[in-house]
Amino acid sequence: MRTPLGSSLVADLDVAGRVRAAFTAAPGEVMAIIGPNGAGKSSLLHAVAGLVDVTGHARLGDTDLLATPVRERRVGLVFQGQLLFPHLSAVDNVAFGLRARGESKAAAGAVAREWLERFRIGDLAERRPRELSGGQAQRVAIARALATDPDVLLLDEPFTGLDVSVQMALRIELGQHLRDFPGIALLVTHDAIDALTLADRVLVLDEGQVAQVGPPAEVAAEPRTAHVARLVGLNLVADGDDLMAFTPDAVVVSRTEPEGSTRLRWHGPIATLAPHGDAVRLLVHASPDLLADVTPAAATELGLVPGAEVWLSTKATAVSRYGARAGAGGTGR
Amino acid sequence: MRARTTRDRLGRPPALLMVPAALATLLLLVPLVAMVAATNWQALPGHLTSQVALEALRLSLVTSTVAIVLCLLLGLPLAWLLARVDFRGRGALRALVTVPLVLPPVVAGVALRSAFGRTGVIGAPLLEWTGFAFPFTAYGVVLAHVFVSMPFVVIAIEGALRSADPRFDEAAATLGATRWTTFRRVTVPLALPGVIAGTVLGWARSLGEFGATITFNGNYPGRTQTMPTLIYVARQSDADAALSLSLVMLVVSIGVLVALRDHWLGTP
Amino acid sequence: MKSRPRKQWLPAVMLSLLLPLAACGSDDSGTASDDSSAGGGDTGGSLTVLAAASLTDVFAQLATPFEEEHGADVSVSFGSSTDLAEQAVDGAPGDILATADETSMQIAEDASVTGDVETFATNVLTIVVPRGNPAGIESLDDLDGATWVRCADEVPCGKVALAVLEDNDITAEPASLEEDVRATLDKVISGEADAGLVYSTDAVAAGDDVEAIEIPGAEDELTSYYVTSLEQAENADLAADWVTWVTSEEGQKILADAGFGSP
Secondary structure, X not given: OOOXXXXXXXXXXXXXXXXXXXXXXXXXXXXXXXXXXXXXXXXXXXXXXXXXXXXXXXXXXXXXXXXXXXXXXXXXXXXXXXXXXXXXXXXXXXXXXXXXXXXXXXXXXXXXXXXHHHOOXXXXXXXXXXXXXXXXXXXXXXXXXXXXXXXXXXXXXXXXXXOHHHHHHHHHHHHHHHHHOOOEEEEEOOOHHHHHHHOOEEEEEEOOEEEEEEOHHHHHHOOOOHHHHHHOOOEEEEEOOEEEEEOHHHOEEEOOOOOOOOOOEEEEEEEEEEEEOOEEEEEEOOOOOEEEEEOHXXXXXXXXXXXXXXXXXXXXXXXXXXXXXXXXXXXXX | OOOOOHHHHHOOOOHHHHHHHHHHHHHHHXXXXXXXXXXXXXXXXHHHHOHHHHHHHHHHHHHHHHHHHHHXXXXXXXXXXXXXXXXXXXXXXXXXXXXXXXXXXXXHHHHHHHHHOOOOOOHHHHHHHHOOOOOOOHHHHHHXXXXXHHHHHHHHHHHHHHHOOOHHHHHHHHOXXXXXXXXXXXXXXXXXXXXXXXXXXXXXXXXXXXXXXXXXXXXXXXXXXXXXXXXXXXXXXXXXXXXXXXXXXHHHHHHHXXXXXXXXXXXX | OOOOHHHHHHHHHHHHHHHHHHHOOOOOOOOOOOOOOOOOOOOOOEEEEEEXXXXXXXXHHHHHHHHXXXXXXXXXXXXXXXXXXXXXXXXXXXXXXXXXXXXXXXXXXXXXXXXXXXXXXXXXXXEEEEOOOOXXXXXXXXXXXXXXXXXXXXXXXXXXXXXXXXXXXXXXOOOEEEOOHHHHHHHHHOOOOXXXXXXXXXXXXXXXXXXXXXXXXXXXXXXXXXXEEEOOOOOHHXXXXXXXXXXXXXXXHHXXXXXXXXX
């Protein structure tokens, strides 16, 4: 179990033209920030780090974060693309923050080596960044941020650009380090699995606004944005003040209008067909776009090809119905 | 099977371009080759080992080296300021810094005299309080060299700093580094190749400096007579000696080019 | 869409323009041409005179009446005597060569590019000090300890200065050996030097900017000026007229007014 000993982050930040978000995060908590490209995820992280102009307020315990210079914020940022100093070895990169804060070269080096050992790359200590693989470099970058013992750890798309197998391994590893990390962690990602496996809470950004905050399971089950619905593989349909979420395999596909009285039916041309596990997943340009899974046999039998007009329907019992503007979620656990 | 070359694919280079290119090459090379050819090789060792030549060479090397160190100490921070700090009038300051670059050196000498001459704005009070005056001293030579070389150093280094990713500075800041630490441990090391290129360029400019020096400092062996000044006065009485000394400068210049080849001659 | 890359040539062009500029502009012995009488129409031809730097002002004065009389254009190219003699030997376009020493004229004579050589003026070395004489220089003896300048040993005015100093047993070291007499004068006018050794004509030309102090016995080391028409003269008669003009009574009067002595 974590031992929360730091201070909570209470923020209401406005990066002009990029993002406006109010949120709180408690020590020991991992909050994932998800949303489509341009939603303002990175801007929000950079605002917390102090690298962009921002208005509003942010308090970390008693500290007014916005009035604090970047270098005194005790915030560790793992940049997208790592930004390891190319002229320094791995161990010198990790030791950089400690030395900048006044540690002796020897002491900083010793701590840095410990961190590299913890990430099981101690043998790569003397290598320059260009001699490291993507996964190794990302480990060094995370170690560099953690080595300064920050109150807030900011991770900006830490798995982007890595091979899928490397992503998997690093995700598990990062999960262990985040469990041990006593401070607040904010993780920007565009991958639902990161949010589901690493985060205690998820903050969904859409068009520069907070669309939803909640535990991962809740956000995944009752997404409020089309982006999150797509990430978790759900169909999302607005119905008055309500949203309806249902899985693609609960959708029935037919070439003719289904009989019966259900209102839950839509019509449109097939945009794409792609294998999905044992099934074939259709993307149908209905209003809105919907996903439907059918068996390969059914796909052949129905003559489903791109452009073909189909009817989709689902049973009311297969649909999760919830309010579109439910509370924005708690502030912690 | 022969690999197809660019020439095959795009056609022969047109004569309209090749002829001027060849002329340009000749124009640049022929005078230098002619100078080497005109050198009196028998007299060369005597010319180069004469007291006055050795003194001029020593003075040239010492003053230009001291000058380039000063250029770095003052110019590197200025280049950093221009590249990294956003302030009002930055564009104007950058333009001002380049002025000595386009100034005829003799004008630079007149300007230096107005400021640091014995009756100059700074030179007169300096002389009154300390009894020291720049003109006719090696210090004056260094001052003139710094004045004409600094723009080369600043512009070259500023370019290098600009092309370095400023996000590395941000990364250093999030890790707790002050701007001074960042400058020392991140910014400068990352721009080091450009810093070295700017330094060598400035040093070469300093070594060849003539107009500002002779206008501001005159010419006296061992004190203010650098290689270019010596060549200029030697030309009046002994053309062979002037050629021999010019050859030394040519060799040094080629040496500078070789040192910079990775920057300018890196492409085949 | 295409507009962005368009400016990429600009820095390169700027640099290529700047670098040669920065490297030149250092040669002080450039030419100055006198086009005070760029009169058009039917002139009696044009005359190009290569003249020693110390003749700068007086030859301009001599040119004006000559142009009026002959309806000719006179342009004068000034420089160090040695340079000009070498240029004449190399076939520089010129009708007249006027030098401030015999050695330079000898270079031209050896190359057989000269006509009859005439001595037309003399000059004498003098001390000049900046207006007000801040260092209180009164004679050659006061040069010791002062910041003073003279011409380099290689040029005619330097040779004369060496001889005068030797005659007077002066061992004081100059602060600088200037490349020609104009540069020497310039260091005094600007106040950088407390004193300088120049020709008396230069002291006259500088007017109120300097004060001249005569050197007793300097006339023992007279500088003689030589003039000749050149082989390559396009208009031999006009060239001969110039030589006659500077040695004529009227020409000599103009020279005397400028501080030159008669031969």
